[in-house]
Amino acid sequence: MSQVYKKGYNRIDLLGCPIDALNMHETISVIEDAIVNKQQIHHVVINGAKFVNMRKDSQLKEAIFDCDLINADGQSIVTAANFLGKYIPERVAGIDLMDNLVKLSFEKGYKIFFLGANGVIVKNVVDFYTKKYSSNIIAGFQDGYFKSEDEEQIANKIAKSEADI
Template identity: 30%
Template sequence: MQKENYLGVDVTPYNYEEIITDLRERMKAGQQSTIIAVNPEKVMAAEKNEELRQLINSATYQIADGVGILLASKMKGGKISSRVTGVDMMDRLIRFAAEENHKVFLYGAKEEVVTAAKQKLEEKYPRLVISGYENGYEKDQDKIVKNINASEAELLFVAMGSPKQELWIRENMGKLNVKVFQGVGGSFDVFSGKVQRAPLLFRKLGIEWLYRLLKEPKRFKRQLALPKFLARILTAK
């Protein structure tokens, strides 16, 4: 695939279905794949942090989780036509796993959150097999790796926050038989019902950031990354 690059950070131009199609073939070939969400804030941080930039660019798919990435692509004549959010990518992968009989493992978050997320996902997708889970407070890494392999899971969702979750995946993927890895941040909170997403209209318009800002005004400084990012895109050679 021909990736787009913004301030040194790669972004995959595929939509949800194109990623699923590509993943299906990679799984059949026995290849491992990693998914990382990319937004303007993360790109700006990666511009100053070589390790973070390498971590992002080493992923199989860098999904455009942020309206700023979509705008940057349009400004530069790119091919990214829609956002691919981390939480919706997880939901689409869960549906894929349920429909095509792939086992899933959930790792991260508090015990009550991950168990509630497991229950809600199983209710939503009756054919889904979540063959194992572990909260994010277990310290024995060898035990976690052993349990994931024993579960025979092919898809692993890690909820630790970024970049901690991606660093964990990079460190452990060689020990695991998993085929698809995604760091999902706070997605378990959403699936468990603990955190409510922005209303559908905000999500369709790509302005979830505005809804979160209205709910949490203290996020204002973080949201300044968007205009700074677009300014950098305009002036970048």
């Protein structure tokens, strides 16, 4: 885990799951600080389904717990936390965060490497943001359907892209 929490952001414990009580603006600020300081951070969003699934899947739980930044994506998570007296200011949906980070990249000149989904979908996402903003924000892209023996090659591809995000 990186030193993201030097600023003293509030990480709560919701029934054994760590969640950062941040709004969208604060989340973007944490991520931008990491970009500016050339820090790598791992981010995940939690919704009700993921919350339940991590209780049955130890690998998922470990991956979530190892993240530097954990946002409440689902309104059910925000409601449950607030009901239990653990305030989360708002839902930070992963798709909304991504859209905000793409806009930030355009405004600040950051580059993004898009990883995930199938080849057609990831290419459509890249084409959408290229048309909306510019190809200058695109460092590269890769579908998420690859073999474990290809991981090192793909990691090198991402590193060579010099992506900020």
